[in-house]
Amino acid sequence: xxxxxxxxxxxxxxxxxxxxxxxxxxxxxxxxxxxxxxxxxxxxxxxxxxxxxxxxxxxxxxxxxxxxxxxxxxxxxxxxxxxxxxxxxxxxxxxxxxxxxxxxxxxxxxxxxxxxxxxxxxxxxxxxxxxxxxxxxxxxxxxxxxxxxxxxxxxxxxxxxxxxxxxxxxxxxxxxxxxxxxxxxxxxxxxxxxxxxxxxxxxxxxxxxxxxxxxxxxxxxxxxxxxxxxxxxxxxxxxxxxxxxxxxxxxxxxxxxxxxxxxxxxxxxxxxxxxxxxxxxxxxxxxxxxxxxxxxxxxxxxxxxxxxxxxxxxxxxxxxxxxxxxxxxxxxxxxxxxxxxxxxxxxxxxxxxxxxxxxxxxxxxxxxxxxxxxxxxxxxxxxxxxxxxxxxxxxxxxxxxxxxxxxxxxxxxxxxxxxxxxxxxxxxxxxxxxxxxxxxxxxxxxxxxxxxxxxxxxxxxxxxxxxxxxxxxxxxxxxxxxxxxxxxxxxxxxxxxxxxxxxxxxxxxxxxxxxxxxxxxxxxxxxxxxxxxxxxxxxxxxxxxxxxxxxxxxxxxxxxxxxxxxxxxxxxxxxxxxxxxxxxxxxxxxxxxxxxxxxxxxxxxxxxxxxxxxxxxxxxxxxxxxxxxxxxxxxxxxxxxxxxxxxxxxxxxxxxxxxxxxxxxxxxxxxxxxxxxxxxxxxxxxxxxxxxxxxxxxxxxxxxxxxxxxxxxxxxxxxxxxxxxxxxxxxxxxxxxxxxxxxxxxxxxxxxxxxxxxxxxxxxxxxxxxxxxxxxxxxxxxxxxxxxxxxxxxxxxxxxxxxxxxxxxxxxxxxxxxxxxxxxxxxxxxxxxxxxxxxxxxxxxxxxxxxxxxxxxxxxxxxxxxxxxxxxxxxxxxxxxxxxxxxxxxxxxxxxxxxxxxxxxxxxxxxxxxxxxxxxxxxxxxxxxxxxxxxxxxxxxxxxxxxxxxxxxxxxxxxxxxxxxxxx
Numbered sequence: 001x002x003x004x005x006x007x008x009x010x011x012x013x014x015x016x017x018x019x020x021x022x023x024x025x026x027x028x029x030x031x032x033x034x035x036x037x038x039x040x041x042x043x044x045x046x047x048x049x050x051x052x053x054x055x056x057x058x059x060x061x062x063x064x065x066x067x068x069x070x071x072x073x074x075x076x077x078x079x080x081x082x083x084x085x086x087x088x089x090x091x092x093x094x095x096x097x098x099x100x101x102x103x104x105x106x107x108x109x110x111x112x113x114x115x116x117x118x119x120x121x122x123x124x125x126x127x128x129x130x131x132x133x134x135x136x137x138x139x140x141x142x143x144x145x146x147x148x149x150x151x152x153x154x155x156x157x158x159x160x161x162x163x164x165x166x167x168x169x170x171x172x173x174x175x176x177x178x179x180x181x182x183x184x185x186x187x188x189x190x191x192x193x194x195x196x197x198x199x200x201x202x203x204x205x206x207x208x209x210x211x212x213x214x215x216x217x218x219x220x221x222x223x224x225x226x227x228x229x230x231x232x233x234x235x236x237x238x239x240x241x242x243x244x245x246x247x248x249x250x251x252x253x254x255x256x257x258x259x260x261x262x263x264x265x266x267x268x269x270x271x272x273x274x275x276x277x278x279x280x281x282x283x284x285x286x287x288x289x290x291x292x293x294x295x296x297x298x299x300x301x302x303x304x305x306x307x308x309x310x311x312x313x314x315x316x317x318x319x320x321x322x323x324x325x326x327x328x329x330x331x332x333x334x335x336x337x338x339x340x341x342x343x344x345x346x347x348x349x350x351x352x353x354x355x356x357x358x359x360x361x362x363x364x365x366x367x368x369x370x371x372x373x374x375x376x377x378x379x380x381x382x383x384x385x386x387x388x389x390x391x392x393x394x395x396x397x398x399x400x401x402x403x404x405x406x407x408x409x410x411x412x413x414x415x416x417x418x419x420x421x422x423x424x425x426x427x428x429x430x431x432x433x434x435x436x437x438x439x440x441x442x443x444x445x446x447x448x449x450x451x452x453x454x455x456x457x458x459x460x461x462x463x464x465x466x467x468x469x470x471x472x473x474x475x476x477x478x479x480x481x482x483x484x485x486x487x488x489x490x491x492x493x494x495x496x497x498x499x500x501x502x503x504x505x506x507x508x509x510x511x512x513x514x515x516x517x518x519x520x521x522x523x524x525x526x527x528x529x530x531x532x533x534x535x536x537x538x539x540x541x542x543x544x545x546x547x548x549x550x551x552x553x554x555x556x557x558x559x560x561x562x563x564x565x566x567x568x569x570x571x572x573x574x575x576x577x578x579x580x581x582x583x584x585x586x587x588x589x590x591x592x593x594x595x596x597x598x599x600x601x602x603x604x605x606x607x608x609x610x611x612x613x614x615x616x617x618x619x620x621x622x623x624x625x626x627x628x629x630x631x632x633x634x635x636x637x638x639x640x641x642x643x644x645x646x647x648x649x650x651x652x653x654x655x656x657x658x659x660x661x662x663x664x665x666x667x668x669x670x671x672x673x674x675x676x677x678x679x680x681x682x683x684x685x686x687x688x689x690x691x692x693x694x695x696x697x698x699x700x701x702x703x704x705x706x707x708x709x710x711x712x713x714x715x716x717x718x719x720x721x722x723x724x725x726x727x728x729x730x731x732x733x734x735x736x737x738x739x740x741x742x743x744x745x746x747x748x749x750x751x752x753x754x755x756x757x758x759x760x761x762x763x764x765x766x767x768x769x770x771x772x773x774x775x776x777x778x779x780x781x782x783x784x785x786x787x788x789x790x791x792x793x794x795x796x797x798x799x800x801x802x803x804x805x806x807x808x809x810x811x812x813x814x815x816x817x818x819x820x821x822x823x824x825x826x827x828x829x830x831x832x833x834x835x836x837x838x839x840x841x842x843x844x845x846x847x848x849x850x851x852x853x854x855x856x857x858x859x860x861x862x863x864x865x866x867x868x869x870x871x872x873x874x875x876x877x878x879x880x881x882x883x884x885x886x887x888x889x890x891x892x893x894x895x896x897x898x899x900x901x902x903x904x905x906x907x908x909x910x911x912x913x914x915x916x917x918x919x920x921x922x923x924x925x926x927x928x929x930x931x932x933x934x935x936x937x938x939x940x941x942x943x944x945x946x947x948x949x950x951x952x953x954x955x956x957x958x959x960x961x962x963x964x965x966x967x968x
Contacts, residue, residue, distance in 0.1 A: 028873075066568075075779050088537050091543040097543055103356060110348070110352055117348055121725070121726035122324060127507075127509040131347060133322060142294045146260060154308070156580055163194050166195055168250075182214075182244075187226040197759060225240065231400045232433070238270060261362070262370065264478050272298060273297045276294055279353075290728035307342045309326055346728055348727065379434070379446060401430045408429075514941070515879060517879060522868055527777070573743060574732055581729055603653075607658070610631045614661055636812060638672065641672055690711075696793060698718060700787060710733055798818055825864075825865060831861060835901075841863065849935065903924065907947075
């Protein structure tokens with residue numbers, strides 16, 4: 001027995017008989033179903049199948065050193081203990097993060113509802129109309145509050161949005177050689193740092209200055225200012241914006257979305273781009289995330305906008321339909337010419353924020369903002385009575401107080417005694433920020449703190465008797481209406497909002513309906529036990545810049561999770577900062593670049609990328625300041641070794657890295673992966689492994705053991721963070737020992753290595769509140785459970801491929817005829833015979849109650865199927881039966897029994913309105929249209945719109961809520 005097989009044999013499948021063994025609940029097929037699937041494949045055991053699938057040379061040599069698996073109840077008790085080590089103090093820190101009151105109707109029915117959090121990115125628009133409508137509400141909300149023409153459907157965080165806005169300024173600059181970008185010194189420090197990181201990669205020059213005194217020069221591409229500034233000041237930016245425009249520069253304004261209910265919108269002041277965060281619209285602090293940020297801009301820049309954009313179109317019946325617009329900006333289409341590498345938006349959080357606005361409406365939001373400003377104003381009045389001076393500029397929610405170096409420490413001690421966190425701006429100045437969760441009692445405590453820990457001699461009521469808080473100067477007061485659409489006025493009774501939420505949910509297919517077999521996306525079980533702790537206050541109500549002594553539970557969780565991920569991947573160190581897979585790619589490449597620079601080889605900027613790579617790979621390489629050289633694939637879909645050697649030799653003097661996905665995007669374990677790594681290393685480059693397909697490796701292989709130097713992990717794929725309709729995600733990176741010193745840093749909270757790159761996310765640990773999910777998953781699975789899950793994922797893919805191959809060719813296989821955890825069905829020959837395309841099959845699957853596999857990626861005209869380990873054999877067979885039935889429908893077209901232009905596939909999906917209409921003129925029956933399989937009679941998922949006309953939507957772009965008559 002070889003070493004790899006021996007290691008596999010030593011790690012046996014976990015005991016599935018105990019009633020509280022979590023792996024039994026996570027893995028779908030029962031033991032007898034596993035045996036039946038193995039028998040169909042003609043193999044004796046899971047170990048034998050793995051031996052035929054995974055190259056022996058890369059197999060793990062020893063068991064994973066992980067703690068024994070815990071039950072659900074043990075895990076939740078463990079997390080309770082961890083949570084107790086976090087201290088929930090009252091936060092007045094601000095800096096773009098604020099406590100908020102999550103409407104219970106939104107928390108229970110969206111963030112805690114698998115009908116919302118298990119949806120996928122809305123690529124199949126016909127079965128995504130609910131969340132698309134909520135995202136359209138979000139876009140409308142952002143546009144109207146910011147005063148801009150168009151907004152995207154969320155960004156990862158405010159700092160990332162600012163960096164993307166800088167990128168947009170460079171993209172639209174008249175002077176392509178200009179490299180200077182101005183940043184106001186009073187922008188939030190984390191935003192400045194993230195923008196600096198991006199600028200360094202782009203070869204741009206950042207100038208930090210004071211907009212009031214520092215004049216821009218010709219050759220400045222853009223400028224970033226904060227309104228209100230990081231210390232709370234509101235300074236009229238009109239003169240600065242006008243000057244910037246005279247210099248040919250665009251102006252980006254980072255702003256506070258709640259404050260925009262009171263302040264003149266940046267769009268009305270001349271801003272070119274507006275960015276910000278919607279966290280204070282009902283999304284918990286979560287120690288920094290996940291939150292939905294935004295980027296809004298002028299209509300003329302819409303094709304340079306990063307991220308997702310929801311547009312209004314129509315379906316084949318002429319009815320209104322929503323879809324993702326301007327797909328030509330997408331990474332998978334434009335690759336290195338894409339506008340951004342962002343793939344994961346923050347959809348679930350954007351939905352929460354939009355529902356917060358729907359719930360409160362414009363009047364409610366204004367009342368909240370006025371109350372926040374009133375409390376801040378009374379505080380300023382009080383500290384002035386106590387003899388302190390405050391900032392001269394108007395403010396919204398943050399008051400700058402000059403306390404002097406001698407009194408600063410005493411005030412901070414008094415605040416700590418009352419479990420209150422203030423922000424120390426410098427040695428003599430404190431900033432105090434207010435939010436909707438603060439009230440009169442908090443204000444009274446604050447005044448006592450600033451009075452030296454004793455009663456101040458006056459009350460909050462005394463301060464209020466002095467009259468209303470001074471209004472904003474007239475030029476800064478908002479006079480324009482906002483949130484005028486009916487959706488922001490209709491739902492004031494909880495019953496009505498509840499029904500609206502559930503009406504939208506009913507329009508979307510999620511994992512609560514059926515399996516979502518998307519290749520490369522790993523739509524697996526998001527167990528309830530994994531999700532519970534996320535909304536506990538000890539995780540949800542912690543400010544990202546709270547002192548370390550108050551966040552020990554989080555830090556313990558991070559340390560454990562980093563150690564587990566390092567063990568699973570075989571790398572020396574892990575950074576949890578990247579808050580999306582795309583950010584993990586970007587961060588990993590920046591680490592490689594910084595390592596080259598440290599060796600005096602900063603000229604190494606060539607990145608080799610195989611044709612089969614994920615679309616974000618080339619876009620990430622460009623963002624990291626690299627030039628992309630494409631490497632060919634052979635007829636079997638593997639990297640063409642001869643072409644790789646030739647390209648590596650040609651670019652040896654400047655080679656920085658190779659980006660490779662493993663198993664390949666074509667769904668196979670390439671036998672030559674170790675040789676590929678040696679070729680790149682031999683030419684002086686580093687190997688970056690895209691970890692999107694890690695679900696085929698956990699427990700079986702470790703990338704750090706067979707050649708890659710960096711690997712990002714999609715925690716929203718392999719490690720069970722739910723996709724949330726297109727986000728949140730997390731993309732931490734693992735690195736080899738020589739790269740560990742370069743892991744990302746942060747300007748506010750110490751993270752990273754001794755030679756760290758700058759931050760890639762606004763918060764030190766990205767989106768910490770959802771890291772409890774992968775922690776819970778790994779803890780409950782244990783080493784044996786993780787390996788068993790991987791083996792069953794590979795079994796499920798091979799079983800489905802075996803069942804479907806007689807009907808659809810499987811495009812690529814490994815050396816021994818096996819696929820990895822996913823496979824590609826080739827529909828191109830059927831198009832030639834029948835006129836039926838892969839898109840038609842995708843839409844017809846909706847009539848059967850399924851979401852389509854990944855469409856036309858990585859090969860046009862194909863479907864890429866990934867079943868995961870969480871689906872039962874019954875569900876796998878159901879999807880196989882649906883595809884086989886569809887293949888019979890295609891054969892009926894080929895045989896002439898159905899017309900090429902009038903068959904169930906060309907007219908799919910069929911809505912209830914269509915099949916119940918008075919007139920039916922098709923060559924097939926209503927029954928065939930609506931109830932093509934037995935299970936559809938038991939439970940029918942009805943698409944609520946016919947096939948969407950994408951071309952019409954792009955030619956008639958509308959990205960705001962349409963008027964009410966459009967819904968008729």
